[in-house]
Amino acid sequence: MNNQNNVEVQVLKTVQLVPFALGNSREKSNREARKNLTESIKEAGGVLQPILVRPTANESKFEVVAGFGRWESCIELGFEDIPALIKPMNDNEAYEAQLIENLVRDDLTIVDESRAAQKFITMYQGDYSAAAERLGWTQKKLNDRVQLLRCCDDVLNALNENKIKIGHATILSSFSEKLQIGTLGNIINENWSVEYLKQRAGKAKKYLHTAKFDTKDCTACPHNTSHQIGMFDFNVSDKAACAKLSCWNVKTDEWLKEQKKLAEEKYGTVILLVECSSADRNTVSSASVGESQYNEGCASCESNVVIMDDRSGREGQTLESQCIDKVCFAKCVKAFNEPDNTQKIEAETKANSIEPSTSKSASISTKKPQPVAQKTPSAVLELEKKLIHQEAEKIFANEAWYVNGVVLASMAITTGYKPAFFKKSDSFNENVLACKPISNEQIQEAINQAVTASVSSNAKTVDSRFVFQQQALMISAMATLDNAKDIITAAWNPSEEVLKNYTGAGIKGLCVSAGFDKAFNDCEANKSAKHSFSKIAAKSKGDFIKAILAFNFDWSSFAPDTIFKHLK
Template identity: 25%
Template sequence: MERNFATAQDVLGTVRLDAIIPGKNPRTHFNPQKQSELEESIKEKGIIQPVRLRPVGDKFEIVAGERRVRAALTVYGPSWEIPAIIKELSDDEAEEVALVENTIRDDMSVTEEAKAAGRILSRCKGDREETARLLAWTMPKLVRRLALLELTDEVMTALDERTISTGHAELLATVSKEKQNPALQKIVDLKLSVQFCRDNLLQKATKFEGAIFDTADCASCRFNSETQTSLFTENIGKGYCTNSDCFEKKNAEKLEGVKTELLEEFPTVRIIGAGDHASFSTLEAEGNLGVGHEQYSACKSCGDFGATISGLVNDLGKISKSVCFNQTCQQKKVAERIKAEKNRNTAPPEKQKPSIVKNATKPSASEVSAKVKEYRRTIWNSVAKREFAQQPDKSRAFVFSLGASGDLHHVDRSKLKEIYQKIAEAPYPDTQQEALLAVSALPPEKQNKLASALAVATVDKLTENQVKTAGQFLNADLASYWQINSEYLALLTKSEIESVVVEVGLDAAMGENFKKTLGGKKDELIKTILGAPFAWKGAIPKMMVW
């Protein structure tokens, strides 16, 4: 058949079957029984309705009617001419026509409609109203079909082949793709009914009432069962999330968010699970298990003081504050408070004072946070080095003690040689004998400098306890080198800051203003504290002393 198809008008004619090539048919599954019935109809009545074609080079591409072309080819062979409506169409126009033509015919699967609708929607740049208009569909139908695009290829194939029903597919579309194929296999192998699948899904779904996160974003989510009620005939009703992994992840993220916020206030915050209650207890100042008011204040600067967030289903997100994570220490402090009370009660009447009971031992924190330890070590190292530089006699004694304990091997030899060269103003001797003679020949003041330099060189390699011992041995006064500052306070939580303020007596100086500021942001609290009229010199918190 020879015609000029330069116009956009429909042309009715006949085309040899061997001149026809397949197009982008939205149908991917052809029911063998239906196809056989069509072949019998063509034998008896011929082609009643022409197929739709478009010219592509010297061939004609099928736009609509592939089942008829296949059936005619089986019945009549490739040389037979089939009635056809031929029209010049772009790729987009051909796909739109193919979809509309096929959707009004019997037996096009819902998955085929869904895939084609998705392609048209993409070409319409997400405009659903335009997509529905082109497909001559209602908006609810378009939304329902698009929802099926969440099915895996395996589930779509099973639906096309009628291995499962639309009800099965709708229920599978409500869960994540990772779970669809395993569920499909069970449905097929065990021949599970739609009702059974629905009941099973309901049991595994998560109720939104168990959410501790903001569920506003879940309103339009496809895993929200309320959304599913408007999409599918088969659904589990309202109030559920069918993606438990996502739900649990959001809850976990919320717990971590709360934990991060609480870490501004407390040194330690833990999310507790089953069995964790044995690892902590509530810290109290008064009562039978109280540690006393002074000790309670000191405990706030301890690394074992903090809060818990429940990770248990029944109490998810519940916060408990003023918690001690070192029960051995807590029991010891309670015992000390009880002992102090007994001593007070058995003292002669004239010595008794009607005041808050003070512990017999000095209130203290059992542990310091890692951040404070690191900062404190930096300060200690700096002070110890400066003191060693000023105390050569004690430097010799300290170095000797390190040598006796086998701890001098950490010193960098090359560094010592550089120090010698700087102090002696001469290269370090090549042999040990020459070195001994050279050092002994130095003036006493330079020998003192070498002794101090050797001690200084050891500091960075010492353990925390060794640096602490060195500071105490040197009688180093931290107050001469350091005082409370913003860098230090920024490392503390609000509970630790409160403890430090009470310890140094600043709370009394600030009065009610301190309590008001304590309830605000930490940055503002620090500014207020450092801006208060207070004698900071000598006010060294216990956590910083040697």
């Protein structure tokens, strides 16, 4: 056993290894390359380059994160031992490590690269710059690889099998799926060159009545084929077509960008279909993870995104409630499906329209479980911390122990003097909080000693750059109060400024958790006007917020669970 960069290297038995829980990310395995790998391992008498594994809950087992080929070759050859780098990793770290390892293989196909690009864009929530940087690619290379994924599976398979060239696939990527499949047969059977396909593609036309964008500017365009239709044709609007597809594509892309922008205002993160494989996302709902988990966790989570279709003829269609954190989703589903899980009981009771029992046993079974942590939008987190800070300021600004504690903790850092009741660490916040149980007399005496130390001929400045985080300290101070939750709950208010930072699904989740939806639907005035919560929730985010604020609902006993997590 030895150690490389703090990663344990050990010889393991092949029977100790199990596949990575999220599977192997490689699109396909090159048979010839695998055969050569097996031969080289046979000649060497074993694997020379360790595989990468991580420990499992079973102490005798390890998951193979990277090095599937070497592991499988060893099994094929009957080798019992294999060297391995043992590195503790969470699922996300392991998955990313596997993707990176697969990208440095010589036999990686361009389709493998495209799939990897797609996975990294999904992981980075549509951020091309961050994904390209992590991959070590230029953004142009990333864009080019993603563009290939606009091709249907038949085209990608033909490219993988070298039946067509990348130039063919690039041109076909702008066609509809039906046209891609039909043209692919001609390319292969008639041996079309890339140049010939380009010429044929240049003659293609698209009917203007199928355009997503406003076609009023197309009326007088010389590329509008309606100018070539005879005067006795009465179906001009249906037959008019665009003969300049480069212009058509530009206008369609601009229209799609605007639709995406509008969707982002309502939903939050929106990812194009080409940027996120169906294998890298799951539909999340109260049926899959439980009502409380969905409303209090998943609805407002940054990993809950909307997928927007960008395929030819389907541009702008959206698919909501798509979770792109496979690891967290799997944990939520598992928690929901655990035996005797109370969320499942509640969901099934509601689905079967059965009123919950008021018996003692029923009250025990319906206790709300703790939701799995969510990735709350950063804007919401900042507002929550600001609210706690403001409430803490009202309480602690004139508290003697706090004021004197700040003075003493500051002097401890700038002079080096530390009273006995301070923590061993140099944390300013911890030292201030350590003053709370100390009498004012003791704190004042410590301040006097710090002053004496500061004027001593032996005094020296410990850190002239001292700055402390006021907000973090205020939140920590608030956490020391027994009634902190009551104070925060009373202060939280769903104003327009607060709600606009949530996604539409997040706002809906708040309303359901607070009971707003039920109160809105039970209102006699709303019943008479045929207004329902589902109808206002379907509006744009701005109109949804206006409808919420216009309804008289008592929010005084509610605050989102996420705000209390700052107190931990």
